[in-house]
Structures are given as structure tokens and as C-alpha cells.
Amino acid sequence: MSDSFGEIVDAIQPGVKPQPGNLPGPIARVVLVLCWLAVCLMPILFAVGDIELAAGRTGTPGTLTVVSCEALGQGRYDCKGSFAPDGGGAAVPVDASPDSEAGDVTRAQLTPEGDRAVKAGTAGVVAALTLPFLGVGLAGFLPYVIMYFLGVRRGRRTAVAAGIVITVIGAAGTLAGMVASYS
The missing domain is CATH 2.40.50 (OB fold (Dihydrolipoamide Acetyltransferase, E2P))
Known part of the structure; x- marks a missing residue:
């Protein structure tokens, strides 16, 4: 019976299945993590001027x-x-x-x-925080990926739980910023 179950699973999920040790090389891992980090940090860095403007500092x-x-x-x-x-x-x-x-x-x-x-006051600041919250949300699972690449097994469940929380906070902040910018 297990053979027929395996055939059904193979029919539903055809294609090459990744093997446990099939990871990119160490240099590619570093490049992937640096690119991911850049994608997460760029919205935060680019939004600083708009946040200062909306807050009335400039x-x-x-x-x-x-x-x-x-x-x-x-x-x-x-x-x-x-x-x-x-x-x-x-x-x-x-x-x-x-x-x-x-x-x-x-x-x-x-x-x-x-x-x-640009819109000033609380609504303007929240609207200006839209992209930084997006960057935070994108960074949620980066610690888990780094732990996986390094082969660290202890604490990965905590990293996943923290990643979920950070991603939800980032999504909520992005949504709040979009609502603030359109209201």
C-alpha cells in the first residue's frame, strides 16, 4: 500500500526533488544573504528623508x-x-x-x-513608513535562512516563529501606511 501512495504523491508532485545536501556553495550563500539584506535595507534607507519631512524635521x-x-x-x-x-x-x-x-x-x-x-503629521509619518515596514517584513525569515545555511539546528523553530511575527508586523505596518497615504 505504501508503494501506491508513493506513486500518487509522485503523480501530484512530479519533477526533480531536492536532496538534503543540495545547497548552493558558500560564496553563493553569502551573495544570496547579502542581496536579501540589501533588498530589506534599501527601502528603509530611502525613506529616511521622507520620514524627516513628514515629521517636520526638514x-x-x-x-x-x-x-x-x-x-x-x-x-x-x-x-x-x-x-x-x-x-x-x-x-x-x-x-x-x-x-x-x-x-x-x-x-x-x-x-x-x-x-x-508631502503630507505632514501623523498620517504623513505613517504613510512614509510604508516602505520601511515592507523592508522589515521581508527580513523576517532571513535569520532562519542564515541558520539553515550554517547548519545550525538548535533554535530554528524559534527563528521561524520570530520570522512569522516579524513578517506579520511588517505586513500590518505596510497596510497601515498604504491606508494612511490614501486617506
Whole structure:
């Protein structure tokens, strides 16, 4: 009976089955881990400027009024706005977030370059944290993979449990950031 069960499993899962010792070489493992780490860290590094801007550490505070949004196709938009600084002065034409709609009025921060304005305050910070949370979520199972590559058996279940928790936190933060950016 076990032979027929094995034939059924082979029929459902055809193809070459990996063998236990069939891993990439040590150099390839290091390259894979470094690439994975880079993919996880890049969103965090690139978001620092937007987080500082949304938190009010850089830029000029004011009010953004979205003037127009032009559809570029495939769900992409190019939005233009008018930024009025809190300190007074003439309104500045700026690029607005592509998730805006014409007529939106919101608190914003003008970049030091003066070319775009982003949502300020809590909603802006949470929206700016979308990509860093994605990077954290992607890094969830990296410790397990490193342990597997090194042949460490003790603690792998803990690494999987921690990976699940970290991935769920990353997914929840990414979702919260997306909701904040569209609200």
C-alpha cells in the first residue's frame, strides 16, 4: 500500500526533488544573504528623508491644495498642487503625491528643494513608513535562512516563529501606511 501512495504523491508532485545536501556553495550563500539584506535595507534607507519631512524635521510647513491629477495609464497619476507656506508669502507650484485627488487640501511639508510637498503629521509619518515596514517584513525569515545555511539546528523553530511575527508586523505596518497615504 505504501508503494501506491508513493506513486500518487509522485503523480501530484512530479519533477526533480531536492536532496538534503543540495545547497548552493558558500560564496553563493553569502551573495544570496547579502542581496536579501540589501533588498530589506534599501527601502528603509530611502525613506529616511521622507520620514524627516513628514515629521517636520526638514522642509517648510504649510498647506497643500491639489490642483490637478492627470492619469498616466496603468493606474499611475501625476498630480500638481499649490503649496502655501505657514509663514506667509506666495503660493508655490509643487508636485503632489500621486495618491491625491484634485481639490484635496491637507497639512504638508515643502521639501528643501521646493519641488514637492508631502503630507505632514501623523498620517504623513505613517504613510512614509510604508516602505520601511515592507523592508522589515521581508527580513523576517532571513535569520532562519542564515541558520539553515550554517547548519545550525538548535533554535530554528524559534527563528521561524520570530520570522512569522516579524513578517506579520511588517505586513500590518505596510497596510497601515498604504491606508494612511490614501486617506
